[in-house]
Amino acid sequence: MFLKNAWYVACTPDELTDKPLGRQICGERMVFYRTTAGQIAALENFCPHRGAPLSLGRIEGDRLVCGYHGLKMGCDGKTAEMTGQRISGFPAIRTFPVEERYGFIWVWPGDADKADTSLIHHLEWADNPDWAYGGGLYHIKCDYRLMIDNLMDLTHETYVHASSIGQKEIDEAPPKTHKEGDQVITSRFMENIPAPPFWQMALRGNGLADDVPVDRWQICRFTAPSHVMIEVGVAHAGHGGYDAPAAVKASSIVVDFITPETETSIWYFWGMARNFNPQDESLTASIREGQGKIFAEDLDMLEQQQQNLLTWPDRPLLRLNIDAGGVHSRKVIERLIADENAA
Known part of the structure; x- marks a missing residue:
């Protein structure tokens, strides 16, 4: 499909x-x-x-x-x-x-x-000296739509990525989902919380204190056929959060290109583009290493989930409010495929 x-x-x-x-x-x-x-x-x-x-x-x-x-x-x-x-x-x-x-x-x-x-999906940060990018590739044995579900609902960070980007405050901040044409957007904003380890590292990389409360944001954008760009970041609390001046925040775009191989396997091109301290190659390497470990944590979960779904193909799955981003993304995919087949 x-x-x-x-x-x-x-x-x-x-x-x-x-x-x-x-x-x-x-x-x-x-x-x-x-x-x-x-x-x-x-x-x-x-x-x-x-x-x-x-x-x-x-x-x-x-x-x-x-x-x-x-x-x-x-x-x-x-x-x-x-x-x-x-x-x-x-x-x-x-x-x-x-x-x-x-x-x-x-x-x-x-x-x-x-x-x-x-x-072709426009990447505003590519070939721009004000941005730095580092990424990699994983081969994962799962349906590409499972990865879209994963990226459009970041609640799992609290559990799968507890030692890096996860924190209980994610669960406590309900996400909001809406559509702009065929683009699906799920956002979550957290205020006056501690920065998790990965974002402490990013704050230090931008010359900022890492032991003060922060405002944190996650804005996931799905675009057909299977691209997810996620605006993420933290800012020192009390300066406007997402709209805070660049001098008090560390923000990035998590890049996710999910290319189906078969019905149950994908090529997953992952990375992070940032517009703070872009000339620091060691920071780029540190972020790439950190992101690589984070995405590797998803790999086993998704492959095991796929095996369960193949073993019990007729078992119904729950749909909760946190699933809205993935559900709407699947509806966009299904409609576009139906239109393509009809043509």
Whole structure:
């Protein structure tokens, strides 16, 4: 159950080396590589000769050489050469629209004629010297919608992330959810509370006291097909919270690109963009390490949850007020998929 006519993050530029990269996205087996001119090519990961994965071959100039019998495939999906063979009748394989932007490689797994690069999710912090970014990639064996649920309801931080960003005050501050078009927004604001360990570190990184009460905020924004951006931060209490001057707060955007692999597995591109002390590379590394540990704590929970749901597929689940963000996000996905299928 995927929205195919949409842009997904396929990989990061550093993943494209001197070898082809195989990756399954929305059930489509793809192979990615960079041409001699620096352009990205995305093809069906299938050699038309014997069906071998082209990702097991090598890159030769602008071509992929199959690692099984040496067939050479052009970036246009057509066979370019095969030793001792006449290739004029070889069938072409599928190519996928692909775009390098904002430090990510994006792919469109649906109808190529409908691919519009203006629809790529805008990242206001990318390529901006006033911002710093650090992130990573996890492969998680769960339905992509479970990760959306997880990110649109941060109540779980109190329990899953108790040693880093969790605190009881999260439970005590009820979230509010609303929609702006197809975007779903869930927000939670906490006032005059202690900063949890991760945010103490962030305050110190911005040259601020970490042992005073703070105001804290979490604003989760879901955008189809499966992107969640979360504005998070703390400010010294009494200065306006979210609207406090930059001199008394540490705020960031948690970046979550959730790319379905199969019905029960995802590629999870996570990171944090910040606009305080962006030149401090050691701070970027510390935040990335901290975020990586936090997201790793989600991994086991989500995979075990997925196994339970597969074991008991017909058991009803409760819907509480804290689930509103995930519920509305799923409704948006379902409607867009229904519209796509109808078209």
